[in-house]
Amino acid sequence: MRPTSLPEVDYGATSVRPTFSSLPPEVQVACGDAVGSAVVSASPPVGSGFTGAFAGLLHLADGRRVFAKAAGPRMPHVVRGLAAEERILPLIAHLRCPSRLAGAAEVSTADGPWRVLVLDAIDGRQPGAPWSSADADAAATACLEVAAVPSGVAAAVATGTLASDLGGDVEALEALEATAGGTRAWPSDLPPLDGKCLADLAALGLRAERALEGESLVHADTRPDNLLIEPAGTARIVDWNHATLGAPWVDLVALWPLMRHHGVGVHRFAGAPALDGVPEEDIDAFLAILVGYLLCDLDAPPPPGCTPALRRHQLLIAGASTALLAQRRGWVQRAPG
Numbered sequence: 001m002r003p004t005s006l007p008e009v010d011y012g013a014t015s016v017r018p019t020f021s022s023l024p025p026e027v028q029v030a031c032g033d034a035v036g037s038a039v040v041s042a043s044p045p046v047g048s049g050f051t052g053a054f055a056g057l058l059h060l061a062d063g064r065r066v067f068a069k070a071a072g073p074r075m076p077h078v079v080r081g082l083a084a085e086e087r088i089l090p091l092i093a094h095l096r097c098p099s100r101l102a103g104a105a106e107v108s109t110a111d112g113p114w115r116v117l118v119l120d121a122i123d124g125r126q127p128g129a130p131w132s133s134a135d136a137d138a139a140a141t142a143c144l145e146v147a148a149v150p151s152g153v154a155a156a157v158a159t160g161t162l163a164s165d166l167g168g169d170v171e172a173l174e175a176l177e178a179t180a181g182g183t184r185a186w187p188s189d190l191p192p193l194d195g196k197c198l199a200d201l202a203a204l205g206l207r208a209e210r211a212l213e214g215e216s217l218v219h220a221d222t223r224p225d226n227l228l229i230e231p232a233g234t235a236r237i238v239d240w241n242h243a244t245l246g247a248p249w250v251d252l253v254a255l256w257p258l259m260r261h262h263g264v265g266v267h268r269f270a271g272a273p274a275l276d277g278v279p280e281e282d283i284d285a286f287l288a289i290l291v292g293y294l295l296c297d298l299d300a301p302p303p304p305g306c307t308p309a310l311r312r313h314q315l316l317i318a319g320a321s322t323a324l325l326a327q328r329r330g331w332v333q334r335a336p337g
Contacts, residue, residue: 005189006261006319007312011225012126014309017045018054020068024109027054027070027116034103034118037062048126048225049239050302050310053078057121065121066102073112075305081241082115088240089119091157092149092217097142097237122236124228130262131224138235139227140252140269146237147216147248147274154217154245162218162246167209167285172292176202179295187298190319191333193326200329201322204281204288211282212289216248216274222255223313248274253283254290257320266324284328287321294318 020028020042032038037060045056053071060066071078082104089101099119107114127135149157166172178184180202186192193201219226220242228236237251252274256266269275275283294314302310326333 005191006316007189009309009312009316011048011128011223011313013047014225014313015047015049015051015307017047017049017052017056019045020054020056020058023054023070024072024107024111024114026107026109027072027114030105030107030114030116031058031066031068031070031118032060034105034116035060035064035066036103037064050306050313051075051078052305052307058118067099067119067121069117069119070114072109072114077303078305079113079115081239082117084241084243085239086115086117088157088243091153092240095145095149097145097235098240099236099238122228122230122238124230124236126224127227127229127235128224128258128262131259131264133264133268134233135229135235136255136259136264137268138229138233139222139255140272142227142235142237143219143222143252143255144272144274146219146251149217151215154215157217157243158245160244161213162220162244162250163209163212163214165244166220166293167212167289169289169293171296172289173205175295176205176288176292187295187315187318189315190322193322193331193333197326197329197331200331201288201291201325204285204325205292207281207285208289211279211285212246212250214247215245218244218246218248219251220244220246222251223317224258247278247282247286249278249283250286253286257287257317257324260324260327261316261320280328284325287325287328291318291321291325294321 039058040061041059043057053075055069058066058068086104103118105116180198226239
């Protein structure tokens with residue numbers, strides 16, 4: 001059954017970002033200096049993402065449009081993410097799916113150091129409002145392109161492994177175990193699962209570390225606001241600060257819960273090369289550990305610099321992932337309340 005109580009998330013309106021004109025003057029100048037042309041105007045910042053860092057389209061004196069991101073000392077996690085993208089994007093510039101790096105800079109201001117990242121602008125729109133079959137197929141093609149990156153390139157890009165970082169995530173595993181054991185409440189906003197289903201969920205989580213092993217490049221954060229559908233119907237994957245190594249099917253399967261929630265049959269991807277020979281239990285194990293990861297801190301305030309929409313996103317994807325698992329494993333879910 002499809003849970004109808006899950007909160008829908010408008011992934012185009014999950015953040016409140018500063019305008020370009022409100023950034024420190026040194027940062028404004030650095031955005032133009034990084035690409036060799038002054039900024040003459042700026043579009044309103046984007047509403048997507050879950051931080052309050054700057055992100056928006058800039059218009060340059062030489063007629064170009066670029067997409068700039070900037071963050072300062074109050075958002076150290078965003079600064080680290082921009083540094084990661086600055087390193088990663090040149091290594092995967094041959095791919096059609098990411099943005100290309102146009103320039104970058106570290107800027108000293110009265111508030112402390114800022115980091116600026118300037119990318120080639122992409123004409124496109126987000127998918128998933130709701131997902132359509134055409135957009136799902138385009139996203140799948142982009143995910144499979146990433147999965148096909150040569151192992152040598154993947155190894156140069158990644159600094160960790162998904163098997164360790166997610167599959168072996170102690171807090172996620174403990175959340176599943178505690179929920180199965182009755183010492184942690186299943187979220188009241190999600191359709192309930194009986195004890196047998198919760199035990200199955202926890203057991204699947206224990207399989208995840210082995211299931212996620214691999215040497216393929218994994219974006220590791222595929223969601224609607226990290227995808228752009230171009231006018232030609234092709235998809236690009238953006239925001240590469242979480243890239244890692246893992247099983248080649250993960251980026252695609254990570255999109256399945258919300259696709260299914262919006263009525264797209266994910267069986268359409270059964271013949272994807274990255275899924276050839278993959279045990280169904282491995283896919284279920286990934287979905288299970290994803291649920292455990294999303295349950296962590298679900299009721300806590302968002303981290304500093306992040307918006308409340310982050311928790312709504314967690315609840316939506318946790319519920320949609322559980323519903324997909326229920327369908328795949330024959331679990332029975334009742335309506336909440």
